[in-house]
Amino acid sequence: MKYMLDTNICIFIIKKDMNVLSKLKNIDFKEICISSITLSELEYGAAKSMYYEKNKKALQDFIYYFSVLPFDSDAAYEYGKIRAALEKKGSPIGCMDMLIASHAKSQNLTLVTNNTREFSKINHLNLEDWKK
Template sequence: MIYLPDTNAVSNFLRGNNPALTARMHEEFPCLRLSALVVAEREFGILHHRSGLKYRRAFKALVSSVPIEVFSREDASHYAGLRSFLEKRGQGIDPIDTLIAAQALRLGATVVTHNVKEFSRVPGLHVEDWQSP
C-alpha cells in the first residue's frame, strides 16, 4: 500500500495540530510517499509565509526520510485525460489536486486528504481522510 498525502495533510501533520492525523502518519510511515508537487507547494509556503523554525525543521526531516515521487511523463498524460474528463462534466477540481490525483492513479496510491469531496470526483482514485477521528 502506498499513501500519498496532499499538501494540506502534510501541512497539518507538520503543524502537529491534529492528533488523529499525526498518529496515522506515524503508523503508516513506511508506506508514505511525498509527491514532488506537494514538496514544491510546502517549499513555497515556507518562503511565502516565513514559517517558524520548528515547522521548517519538521519539513526538512520529513522530506529527508520519506521517498519523493517525481512527476513523470506518464503522470502528465494521466493529468491531461483526467482534467479533460472532469471539466467536460463540470466537475473540475483544483489544478494541483488534479496533478496529485493523476500521480496517485499511476502509483496505485491512496490520497490522504481532508478534502475527500473533491478528490472523490476522480474515478478509480482511493481517498482516505486521516484528519477526522
C-alpha cells in the first residue's frame, strides 16, 4: 500500500470531484487505504445528515473499493509522539487530524489530503493534495 486518504479527499471522491477522480484513475486501488478513524468521521457525517440512508449507501459504495486499516498500537505510539512534538512547538492541530496523520506515518504511507497546510506541521509526514 502507498496512500492513505484523508476524510476530505474521501468526500471529494464520493461527490465525484473531477480533479480528485482524475488522479485516482491512474492509481491501482490496492495501493490506497483509509484509516478506521476516517471511516468513523465519514459515518458521523452521514449519521448527522438529513439524508442518512442516501449518504450511508454512498459511503458503503465508496468503502467497497478500499481497505480500511484498523488503528493499531504502532499508530497509537506515533500519535503520542506527534502530539507532544506539536505541543512543544505551540502549533497543535485537530485531534482527528493527528490520529489520521499518526496512522499514515506509522504505516509509512503518503497521506492524501486537501488540508496540507494543517498536516505540514507534522515532521516527516508524506503529503499529496489530489485536489490541485
